[in-house]
Amino acid sequence: MTSVRKIVIIGGGTAGWMSAAGLAAVLKGLPVTIELVESAEIGTVGVGEATVPHIRDYNARLGLDEADFMRRTQATYKLGIEFRDWGRRGESYIHPFGAYGHTIGGVPFHQHWLRARAHAEAAGQSFDPIERYSLPIMASRAGKFAPPASDPRSLGSTYNYAYQFDAALYALYLRDYSEARGVTRTEGKIVAVDQRPEDGFVTAVTLEDGRRIEGELFVDCSGFRGLLIEQTLKAGYDDWTHWLPCDRAVAVPCASVEPPVPYTRATSDQCGWRWRIPLQHRVGNGYVYCSGYIEDDEAAHVLLSKLDGQAQAEPRVLRFVTGRRRKAWLKNVVAIGLSSGFLEPLESTSIHLIQVGISTLLELFPNSGCEAADQDEYNRVMVLEFERVRDFLILHYHANQRTDSAFWNDRRTAPIPESLAYKLALFRERGAVVAYKDGFFKEPSWLSVYLGQNVIPSGLDPLVEAVPTVDSARVMAELKAAVARAVQAMPSHEAFLRSLVGPRVPA
C-alpha cells in the first residue's frame, strides 16, 4: 500500500484553512502535497468567533506567535462564557475555563460549598455564590486578564484561556501560513466529482473551467451541503433537531461602545438565545432561534434592537440542521467542519470540533488505501465527541426556568437523551458529576451549568461530613480572599491586550 502523495481540501472557510495549516505543519517532512480548492462565489459561514482553550494547542503546534496572531485576527482573550437569563430571568452565571476551588479533606470543593449553602439557607442567612471561589470568573466580572501561572501550586495556575477572534481574518491568516508552507490554493467552482468504479473512492474533482484536480485523500470542508461526503458518497446524517430544535441564526457585527470584556456572552431570548463576542475592533452578535417560533424578520429586528452600538452590516440569516454526519470519514473522504455535523455555538465548540477532527485525522493518517480500520476508529472518536457536546448543550435548554415563552416552556418539558437523564439524576441526588475520558466538557463545566441554572442536589456526598464545618469554612474563606487578592493584582483585560498587541488601530 502506498503513502498518500496528494491531499485535496474542498472549501476555504475556517475548517478548510485550519485543516490546510494543521496538515501542512504536521506532515512536513513527508512527500505529500496539499491543494485547497475554494470558490469566491460560495460564501463561507463564520462558524462563531469564540473558542475554547484547545485552540492554544493548535496554534502552538503551528508555531504561531501569540501577539502576531492576535493582531492579525483582532483577537481578545476569553476566560469563559457568561450565561444571562438561562436559569430564572435576571440571573447570570459564568462557565469558566478552570476549576472551582480545590478538594478539602479529599472531598470536592463544590460539596463543601453546597453544604455551606444548605446551612445558610436553613438559618436564613445569605451565602456567597460559588463564583467567588473561581479566579477566572472573578477576573471576568472585573474585566481583568493575566495569563495563567506556570507553578502548579499557585492559585494563578488554576485556569486556562481561549480567544475571541474574527474567524474570517483567522482563515486568511492561516491561508498565508499554509501558502508559505507549500499549500496550493486553487480558485474555482466544482462541477463534477469522479469516483473509482470499483470502490467509489473519489479520484478527482472538475472545476467549471474544465480543470481537473486529482487526489488520494480528500478533506471535505465544503460546509453544510457536504459536497463529497453527502452529495457524492451519501454518508447519511443523524438529525438531532428533536433535542436541539434551533435551526436558524441571524448574525450582525456592531461597533464597540466599551473596552472588550474577556468573555463571551450568551443571553436567552424569547425563541432562542443571543451571542455577543467582543473583539478588538467590533462586537460580533447573533440570535440563534427556532423557525417554528419566530419569523426571520422578527428575529433580525430583535437582534438589531439589542445591539450595544451601531450595526456595521446587514443582518445575515444562516440555516442549519443540528446533528452529525453518520460517517465523517468514508472511503477516502474526511469531512471536517460543518460537513461533519452541526452543533449550535452555545459553548463555542465549532472550532474545537474542527480541531479534534484535524488532530484525529493526523493520529490516524492513512496510506492511499484508507484502510477501514482507520475510518472506523476515526468515526468512533468523533461520535463520542459530538454526542458528549450535544448532551451538554441540551442541559442548558432543559434546565431553564423561563416561564414567559412557549419556546422555553417547550424546551424544559421536551424529552432528553437517556445519557443526559442519567447524568442529571446523579447530580440531583448528591451533586456528583458523571466522568469520562474522551469529550471536551469535564466536571467544572457541568458544575457551572447545573449550579448556574439552579439544579441543586437534594443530597450531598456522605463523606463531606467527615470534614468538620469549621475546617471547610476556614479553607473557603481563605480561598475567597486569595481569589479577590489575585483579581485585584491583575491588569485590566484592555491594558494587558494593548501591552501585547499594541495600541488600538481603526478597523
Place this chain on the structure above:
Amino acid sequence: MKRVLISGGGVEAWMTGAALATAGRGVLEVQVADQGRRPEGRIAALPALRGLHARLGISDESLASEAGARPRLGARYNDMLEPFGQTGAALDGVAFHHHWRAAGKPAALEAWSLAAQAASRGRFTPGSADPRSPLSTLDHGLTLDAAAYADLLKAVALKAGAEIAPTNAHVEVIIDTAATSPGDDWIDWSAWLSTGRRLADDTGLVSTFEPAPLSAGRRTHAVSGNRVAIGAAYAAFGAGDGGDLHLLQGAIARLISLFPDTPAAAAEFERLSAASAERARDMAILRWGDLSAPPEELAWKIAQFESRGRVVMYDEEVWPESAFVHAFLARGITPRRTDPLALRQPPERVRDLLERMRRVLEQTAEAMPRA
C-alpha cells in the same frame, strides 16, 4: 454515622477497612468481619498501590520492615519482559513505539525502559518526580508478605477507628471483599480465561507467574440491596500479577468518591465497576487468555494495534498505554503498517536519536545502587 460491615479477610478486607475508616472518619462506622483464612505466601502489587499507601500514611520503611516489601521493576509474561514506568519517549507528538518500528527495531523495545535496564543489572532506586531527570520514567511495584501486609493494614485500620465486627452486628451497608464463586447472577468469562496467574518467583527485580485455577467472570450486579461487592467478590480474572489488587484499589477509591447507598449513585457505581472490570479482563485475556474470539472491545483494540500500532484507550482503563504496547508485542500482535508520522524524519536520524536515548538510560541504570 452509617454502620458499614466489611466481610472477607486478609489484605482485601483490611485494605478496604483502612481506606474507608480514614476517609470516612466521623461519618462511617467501619467494622471488619475477618472471617477468611490467614493469607499465605507473597503477593505482587502494581506501582499505583504506592499512592494508596501514601494516603494511608504507610511509609516505605514500615512496608519493608513490617510487611517484607521488596521492589519489583516489571513482570514476565510469555517469556517477554513487561517493565513498569515509561518505555521510550514520544517524539514530535508520536508515541515511541512507532519511531522504534520506523527505525527498524534496532534493539528489543525494553532497551528503552529504565526499569528493564535497571532490572537486568540487578540495580534499583526509586523514580524521581523531576520531569527533567531520566529517573522520572522509572516506576516500581512491590511484592509483599501477604499475612504481614494484612496485619499492617489491620493496624492502620484499627488506628483510624475501624473495629473488629462483633457477631450479629447490626449494619446498614455490607461490603463484600471475599472471592466469590459463580452463581445465578454470574457473567461467565471462562471461554476467554481458563486459568489465572499467581506469583511464582519474586526473588529478583522481575516477578514471574504460573497458572492458577480460575472460574473467570463477574457478578451481574456490584450493588444489590445493601450489599456491595468489590474486588474478588465482584469479578474474577485471576490477575495475581497485581491486577486483582489494582482493581480492588480502584473500587475502594470509588466507594470513597461515590458511596453507593442511594439509587443514582448505586447505578453509577455499577457502571464504573463493570467498565473497569471489563477493561482489566481484556488485559488479562491479552496476557494469558484465549485470543481466538476476544470480547468486542478487545477485538477492536487488537484490530487497531495490528493495523497501525494504535493503542485504543477507553474510559475506565486500568492499565497505561505502554503496558498495552508490551502486552500486544508479547502475544505476537504486531502492526502491519508503520505510522506515516514516524517517517517524517530520515530513519538514520531516528536511529541516532534512539541510540542516544538508550545510552542515557544505560548510564542512568549503571549509576543506580545494587538492589
